[in-house]
Amino acid sequence: MKIKLIFLIFIAFYVALVVRLFFLQVLYSPSNKSVYLKTNKLNPIRGRIYDQKDQSLVLNQNSYQLYVEPKKVKDKDKLLHLLSESLKVEEASISPKLDMSKDWVAIASGLTQEQKEKLDKLNLKEIGFDYQTKRFYPEASLSAHILGFLGKDSEGEDVGYLGLEGFYNRDLRGLPGFVETERDIAGRPILIGVQQRVEAENGRDLILTIDKNIQEISKRRLLEGLEKYKAKKGCIITADPKTMAILSLVCLPDYDLEKYYLFNENFYKNLAISDLYEPGSVFKPLIVAAALEEKKIKPSDTFNETGQISVGEYNIKTWNDKYEGKISMTRILEKSSNVGMVYIGEKLGNKKIYNYLEKYGFGQNTGIDLEGEASGYLKPQNNWYPIDYATVTFGQGIAVTPIQMIRAFASIINGGDLMKPYIVQKIVSNNKTTEIKPKVERKIISRSTSDIIRKMLVSTVENAEAKWDRPKGFSIGGKTGTAQVPIKGFYDASKTIASFIGFAPASDPKFLTFVVIYEPQTSIWGSETAAPLFFEIAKDLIVYYNISPTQ
Amino acid sequence: MKNIFIKTTGLIMTGLIIANLFVVISGIVISDEINNFEKKTDSLHKVNLTLEKEVANLGSLKFAQEQAKEFGFTNSTAPQYIDQLKYAYVK
Numbered sequence: 044m045k046i047k048l049i050f051l052i053f054i055a056f057y058v059a060l061v062v063r064l065f066f067l068q069v070l071y072s073p074s075n076k077s078v079y080l081k082t083n084k085l086n087p088i089r090g091r092i093y094d095q096k097d098q099s100l101v102l103n104q105n106s107y108q109l110y111v112e113p114k115k116v117k118d119k120d121k122l123l124h125l126l127s128e129s130l131k132v133e134e135a136s137i138s139p140k141l142d143m144s145k146d147w148v149a150i151a152s153g154l155t156q157e158q159k160e161k162l163d164k165l166n167l168k169e170i171g172f173d174y175q176t177k178r179f180y181p182e183a184s185l186s187a188h189i190l191g192f193l194g195k196d197s198e199g200e201d202v203g204y205l206g207l208e209g210f211y212n213r214d215l216r217g218l219p220g221f222v223e224t225e226r227d228i229a230g231r232p233i234l235i236g237v238q239q240r241v242e243a244e245n246g247r248d249l250i251l252t253i254d255k256n257i258q259e260i261s262k263r264r265l266l267e268g269l270e271k272y273k274a275k276k277g278c279i280i281t282a283d284p285k286t287m288a289i290l291s292l293v294c295l296p297d298y299d300l301e302k303y304y305l306f307n308e309n310f311y312k313n314l315a316i317s318d319l320y321e322p323g324s325v326f327k328p329l330i331v332a333a334a335l336e337e338k339k340i341k342p343s344d345t346f347n348e349t350g351q352i353s354v355g356e357y358n359i360k361t362w363n364d365k366y367e368g369k370i371s372m373t374r375i376l377e378k379s380s381n382v383g384m385v386y387i388g389e390k391l392g393n394k395k396i397y398n399y400l401e402k403y404g405f406g407q408n409t410g411i412d413l414e415g416e417a418s419g420y421l422k423p424q425n426n427w428y429p430i431d432y433a434t435v436t437f438g439q440g441i442a443v444t445p446i447q448m449i450r451a452f453a454s455i456i457n458g459g460d461l462m463k464p465y466i467v468q469k470i471v472s473n474n475k476t477t478e479i480k481p482k483v484e485r486k487i488i489s490r491s492t493s494d495i496i497r498k499m500l501v502s503t504v505e506n507a508e509a510k511w512d513r514p515k516g517f518s519i520g521g522k523t524g525t526a527q528v529p530i531k532g533f534y535d536a537s538k539t540i541a542s543f544i545g546f547a548p549a550s551d552p553k554f555l556t557f558v559v560i561y562e563p564q565t566s567i568w569g570s571e572t573a574a575p576l577f578f579e580i581a582k583d584l585i586v587y588y589n590i591s592p593t594q
Numbered sequence: 595m596k597n598i599f600i601k602t603t604g605l606i607m608t609g610l611i612i613a614n615l616f617v618v619i620s621g622i623v624i625s626d627e628i629n630n631f632e633k634k635t636d637s638l639h640k641v642n643l644t645l646e647k648e649v650a651n652l653g654s655l656k657f658a659q660e661q662a663k664e665f666g667f668t669n670s671t672a673p674q675y676i677d678q679l680k681y682a683y684v685k
Contacts, residue, residue: 099650105640156644174636176643181650233621259655 080237081226087217088176090246092190092207094255095290095468100186101208104179107159107172108152113143115169122169126150129162153177180300185258187297188313189251189466191414194303205311207249207466209414214470217246250469252288257281257554260583261291265558268576269295273564274541278315278445279580284453284546284555286481287462289411316409317417319442320559323526323569324379325452325544326438328503331376331387332455332496333399336488339390342373342499346386354433359385362525373499377506379523381437388436396432397424402487403451404461405443411464419443438524449557452544455496456520456552459488501549509570514582516592520552521545521577523569528562538562541569543577553588556580 092101109130116122119141127134130151140150152175154162159172178193191206203212220243225236261279269277278294294314298306312318334340348370351360361380375383388396400406406421420442434440446464454461463482470477488496500520504513513519524542527534542559546552556577563572584590651657 098653099646102646102650103643104647105643156640174640179647179650181647181654181656183656185655227625233625255655 082223085220085243087243088245090215090248092249094253102179103176106175106177107154109150192303215246218244248471249467252468257291261293264580272572274560275562277560281556284457284552287464289466315445317415321526322438323524325524330436334387334391336492345369376503384436385433393432454487458490458493518549519547520549525569539567541573543573
């Protein structure tokens with residue numbers, strides 16, 4: 044009898060348990076699964092960025108977001124004082140964030156491990172930390188414009204802006220995963236419950252064509268140059284002319300990548316790819332190369348430079364208004380004769396001039412793998428007046444970006460191939476490495492024409508009117524440029540953009556460097572500002588590349 | 595017969611209870627281990643990032659410049675460029 048009673052009680056408990064479970068799990072199952080099911084997002088690690096020698100330019104670093112649970116705060120003033128002291132931030136800037144009506148408020152983000160440990164020692168119950176990662180730049184802002192920065196989108200998610208962070212955001216960010224586990228009341232996983240894990244796919248690493256040593260040389264020299272010539276801003280691009288792999292790209296002023304939010308948006312602009320300007324005389328070799336290719340001129344042909352020439356209502360003169368009489372085509376480049384260039388333009392013909400401008404890629408994006416490139420503007424041919432065909436031969440009346448200019452110039456010295464400039468040479472994921480090969484866009488001139496123009500450019504450096512402190516024993520080719528800045532439809536003679544584009548060694552160029560200086564004040568001329576700066580860089584690069592003298 | 599049934603049932607029940615306790619305790623132990631491993635993995639990941647940062651710092655040009663400055667390289671030994679290297683090859 045007793046056993047039956049115990050059995051019945053047991054059955055009753057069992058039924059009650061089943062009914063209760065039915066209510067809990069079927070009729071009133073909790074809509075909030077987080078009560079028992081813990082789902083954690085597995086954040087991917089953002090891809091890192093290295094230079095061509097696998098030296099790190101961008102890494103990830105531990106970071107913490109400090110939060111306060113105001114409901115647990117007992118002494119607000121004391122807390123403010125402690126936080127202010129530890130974070131080295133004024134109490135007045137923390138106080139407005141500490142809204143006592145909320146359950147959770149974020150106080151500061153981007154805290155380092157050391158800052159967190161310091162706060163941990165205070166044993167404050169009302170504060171906590173959320174783990175995050177942030178970008179870390181071992182070389183500080185050495186390559187600010189190339190790298191771009193990591194900001195937030197409207198939903199608070201990390202997103203890359205500008206430069207490589209913007210262009211390769213999809214590759215760098217990776218794909219988040221998640222882990223879903225049923226947990227007991229103590230938070231331990233229930234082994235027979237749901238256990239689902241989808242691994243995050245980390246972002247891909249980028250290996251660049253940039254050499255951080257050349258980057259450092261360029262930045263140091265540019266900074267010295269801007270100070271010496273009292274210029275407003277400037278850029279230096281160095282590339283391998285055969286492949287258009289960018290070896291360094293520096294523009295100043297730049298900004299601090301870690302504190303990008305403290306800078307005006309104007310500082311973010313990468314002048315090398317997004318600033319349009321009139322190139323001036325550095326443009327001349329492009330037209331000469333086109334005329335040579337079309338067999339309209341030979342280097343030894345002569346032109347009688349007698350004085351100013353008129354095109355419609357405009358007068359065109361040389362930069363110093365001096366004329367040498369009979370001069371060769373090479374001499375036209377050496378003395379940078381605008382009058383001589385108009386003659387070469389006439390020989391080439393208007394249609395061919397326009398065709399070559401299109402072939403060189405002006406008015407189109409170069410396709411460089413950086414966010415923020417401007418395409419420039421090449422007005423339709425039916426809007427061109429005779430004066431436009433005349434002035435374009437010496438680089439005025441056309442707007443180009445420095446990257447377009449160096450790409451076009453590379454094509455005339457590398458054997459005639461217009462290459463697509465690029466900065467990333469490898470994209471590395473966990474199980475795959477994708478190599479990015481140099482890409483020939485089109486053939487512009489023949490190898491023999493390219494050999495001729497290279498020699499003419501060496502002669503231009505050696506017989507230029509300005510004498511530079513060149514590295515002796517090395518054959519270097521190049522061309523100066525001084526472009527006036529158009530302001531409200533007129534040229535301001537006191538404001539120029541001085542430039543020099545040069546390469547070495549001339550027989551088999553290892554590097555091509557383009558120096559652009561905006562509004563130098565010590566001299567308006569490219570030959571007195573950008574050119575000396577180029578030769579300083581060339582000296583450094585000759586030593587760096589261990590190039591032997593040939594002369 | 596009835597006694598044998600009761601004793602067998604009792605033994606089976608006791609056995610099941612012991613097995614159940616064992617499974618539950620093992621589950622808790624393993625769960626704790628999983629928790630610990632998760633924490634250790636997180637911690638290793640953080641240490642890894644910190645070490646990566648230190649290695650990068652030691653290999654950086656910024657660090658090299660600081661060291662050069664500290665040791666006075668920039669004060670006493672300004673680089674001299676050899677302009678006419680060809681003389682080095684003249685026999």
